[in-house]
Amino acid sequence: MSKTAAPQAQDPIAVGRIARKFRELSARGELGLVAYVTAGDPSLDATEQIVLTAAESGADVIELGVPFSDPVADGPTIQRASDRALRAGTTPASVIDLIRSLRGRTQVPLVLFSYFNPILQMGLQKFADAASASGADGVLATDLTPEEASDYRAAMRARDLDTIFLAAPTSPDERLAKIAGSSSGFLYLISRTGVTGTRDALPEDLPALARRVRRFTKLPVAVGFGISRPEHVSVLGGIADAAVVGSAIVDEIEKSVSAKEAALNVGSLIRSLKDAARSGISRRGL
């Protein structure tokens, strides 16, 4: 495959909250921070407080995880969070209700982050209608690749929902082109082979991987999996448009004894990550 220019740059959807946010960040030369929270962990009320605090503390985009019983792409931290959320009775419909409630109080871009089966069981059309009406901005399904996603993409795009797909270190160039062509909003780059979870260091081959991905897309590139500390975020500015932090946030929620404490702890983690994003290597040189 040749280095085709990214057609999605002209996509009419690219004027949503996600695209606007990345334009603002780009104008400021600032690395974005995407924060992941499992919805309903430990309750939907707690998630609402945590999301609002995360947004106030500097999270640029928030991924709300729809809990699934068999999260094969996730490590132990998010598996436990999914279990807690399911035990609390969280359903895809209740996560969408949470978005409706959040949308009355914040304009932070919100992405539904799910495995495919819960979306499929609600029905692609019904899910797209409900998610869009609630004020969600995008959808990401971890176990859905572009090849299996044509109905899904059509349903989501028809409701102006961005479809975010993942790229991996194992993806060859021809797949990166396909993934870029199917994505809108941003492209999620998996930093390493493996499941979600905190790690000590960034992979050494990450800069080369990110450069390879950029040959296929003009979309903002968010890097996730193993990004947990301010020092990780501070060096990502030279590599990516945003850092995705998930398990480190979920860890804080797990350690907290109340929703209030969880929100406070997540808030201070997000501030330290965002400080690192602002003071680290600038995006302007890219």
Added chain:
Amino acid sequence: MSSIAPSVLGSVPDVRGRYGPYGGRYVPETLVAPLEELDRVYAEASADPRFHAELDMLLHDFAGRPTPLQFAEHLTEHLGGARIYIKREDLLHTGAHKINNCLGQGLLAVRMGKKRVIAETGAGQHGVATATVAARLGLACTVYMGTEDMDRQRLNVNRMRLLGTEVIGVESGSRTLKDAINEAMRDWVTNVRTSHYLLGSVLGAHPYPQIVRDFHKVIGEEAREQILGKENRLPDWLFACVGGGSNAIGLFNAFLADATVKMLGVEAGGRGHTLGEHAVRLTAAGGFTGARPGVLQGTYSYVLQTGDGQIATTHSISAGLDYPAVGPEHAWLSDIGRAEYTAVSDEDAINAAKTLARVEGIIPALESAHAVAELIRRAPKMKKDELVIVNLSGRGDKDMETLSRYV
């Protein structure tokens, strides 16, 4: 709808791994390139006479193929109906059909330059077969097994360890096969450059359902030739148990184009009809609840699940049938009416194991006992000139702790 043309039956899966609407490839992006590599290497190997020669040698000298097709004279007399033949996969090395696929995939792993294999196991038969093949081919091996299954299949845990395999207990979920597959997939996505995931049933993302079927179709090919030799005609019925469905597909495949051969897959009815008490995905009659098409662990098929798409827990006395989804080719064979599916309770499976032991001198695996139980139910109503082949997919040694409670 069994009027479907044989050429259509022979064409599944399509290039995207679809059996009608079922199958496909629903995995995290990291696994797509390795699955494409597997697909490519499998195609190359399939066209390579040396690959077939090596596999045939291992199947013959190491695993013990061909297995006998035994006329079950006493069971036939005892039931007083159809003439019953037993395909003796229980006589294979390691005690079940599973080794057919493990030898094939083990050779593929070597061909891909992978030094390590990962597997999941429920009853432990696939784990033991993988551990055995890894030892034979000089590969490192890690097997994931739910701790509930480790308790009820302790003998197989010890066999795997003796063979040099690392057995890792899985505590999540219902601590059975589904949870072991999740952990195996997590290991694979992490070590994908060095390890091959040796999946043990006709499940998972394309090309696994096809590869596993193809390595097991020797069961049906042998049985077809053997029954023609002994009876000079095709059987009227094939019986096999269905968890993921590998032994059943292995037997059915060679007969799919023979419109007169009826096929019966037997699922685990467990101890009740409500969700959580059984592992029945395809049996339309009988009032079992909770199965709808959905996506689990890489493939689109019938899945036991809640209304919100959360995967349900299952129950079966046999660990190998205790799984919420069924192979996508079975889902399709069921939809088009080419195969029929039914369910047998824990209790009936135990009784069938006892009957087969006493009447025929064979102690079956509890999985295979489900097929025998349905045979015991139906054979007396069949005509004396009807011919049945039942696949005895495994032997019962591993189940002695469970069976000894019922002696």
